[in-house]
Amino acid sequence: MSETTAPPPSPVPDIQTVTWAMLAASLRQGWRDFLAAPLFGLFFGGFYVLCGIGLFWLTQSTGQYYWLAIAVFGFPLLGPFAAVGLYEVSHRLDNGTPLNWGQILGVIWHQKNRQLPSICAIIILIFLFWSFIGHMIFALFLGLSTMTNISSSYEVFMTPDGLMMLGVGTVVGAGLAGLIFSITVMGLPLLLDREIDFVTAMIISVKTVASNARTMLVWGGAVAVMLFAGMMPFFLGLLVVLPVLGHATWHLYRQALR
Numbered sequence: 001m002s003e004t005t006a007p008p009p010s011p012v013p014d015i016q017t018v019t020w021a022m023l024a025a026s027l028r029q030g031w032r033d034f035l036a037a038p039l040f041g042l043f044f045g046g047f048y049v050l051c052g053i054g055l056f057w058l059t060q061s062t063g064q065y066y067w068l069a070i071a072v073f074g075f076p077l078l079g080p081f082a083a084v085g086l087y088e089v090s091h092r093l094d095n096g097t098p099l100n101w102g103q104i105l106g107v108i109w110h111q112k113n114r115q116l117p118s119i120c121a122i123i124i125l126i127f128l129f130w131s132f133i134g135h136m137i138f139a140l141f142l143g144l145s146t147m148t149n150i151s152s153s154y155e156v157f158m159t160p161d162g163l164m165m166l167g168v169g170t171v172v173g174a175g176l177a178g179l180i181f182s183i184t185v186m187g188l189p190l191l192l193d194r195e196i197d198f199v200t201a202m203i204i205s206v207k208t209v210a211s212n213a214r215t216m217l218v219w220g221g222a223v224a225v226m227l228f229a230g231m232m233p234f235f236l237g238l239l240v241v242l243p244v245l246g247h248a249t250w251h252l253y254r255q256a257l258r
Contacts (some may be wrong), residue, residue, distance in 0.1 A: 010194035012204065013257035018212035022255045023219055030248025033090050034240070037099055040089045041243025048242055052235030084108055084116065086246030087189050094254075107192075115198040116191045122202075123180060130176050134169060141165035181220045182209045189253035208256055219252070 034041045088107045092099055111117065141161045186205035191198060209216045223245055230237030 008195065010196050012196070012200065013190070013194070015204070015208050015211055016256050016258055018208070018215045018219075018252070018256050020215060020218075022252060023215060023222075026248040026252040026255070027244070029090075029251040030244045030246070033086075033093055033247035033251075034244045036093055037089050040099065040104065041086065041247070042239055044083075044085045044246070045239040045242040048238050049235045052231060052238065056234065083188060083246040083249060084111065084192060086243055087192050087250045090247045090250040091193070111192070114191065115196070115201065116188070118198040119184065119187055119191060119202065123184065126176055126180060130173065133172055137165055137169050137172065141168070177224065178220065181223070182206045185209065185216070185220070185249060186253055186257060189250050190257060193253075204257065212256070 085104060085108050088104050089099060091097075092104070141164050183202040183205050186208045187198070187201040190196060190201045190204060209220075226241050226245060227238070230239075230241030
């Protein structure tokens with residue numbers, strides 16, 4: 001067989017019932033994997049910490065604080081990118097395979113020839129759509145406000161228009177985050193683990209979430225709360241939160257799809 005020959009497609013996995021015990025076990029295993037390979041977790045988490053600090057510096061320098069608000073709501077949408085490397089670390093820990101920097105980063109690089117870039121492109125499009133919608137929501141509710149310097153006039157957000165903007169923005173942002181969560185929570189680890197097309201992976205992921213709506217809603221909420229908590233102290237909490245959640249998601253995938 002030549003090196004260019006594509007591997008045969010993997011069978012479609014069966015969706016299992018996701019229990020509360022699975023969620024708890026996944027978090028414990030995620031924490032265990034982080035402690036077993038902390039440098040990898042800090043490496044992947046550190047990338048997002050630097051991005052977050054960069055965004056904060058940009059908004060401070062320009063005085064355009066609405067950019068930071070858009071980034072904070074949209075930042076979790078890009079979290080799945082770092083998770084790919086964390087999935088591979090957990091995969092290797094499960095199999096007892098040595099953790100080699102070159103091989104792990106090489107696995108991520110080789111995804112360019114598989115289906116993963118397609119789903120990542122969808123994530124980017126949704127993030128760009130959120131950035132556009134965020135600006136539209138701001139313009140709709142505060143575009144005609146007489147207090148144009150919102151960087152030094154935070155009370156504008158406490159006006160009826162400001163509160164309405166925050167409410168609508170939160171609902172729209174939560175909806176888009178829920179969409180990303182539904183197509184990636186099982187879709188990304190599935191694409192890394194098996195030879196399957198990205199459309200099928202997204203469908204399976206959405207079906208898994210839909211068939212386990214209550215537990216997956218709690219999982220998604222827990223992920224959102226931990227990510228936002230990790231972003232509070234200048235994004236530094238993501239150094240731990242992001243890798244633990246990435247490892248935990250891999251273990252949840254292994255239990256939910258067989």
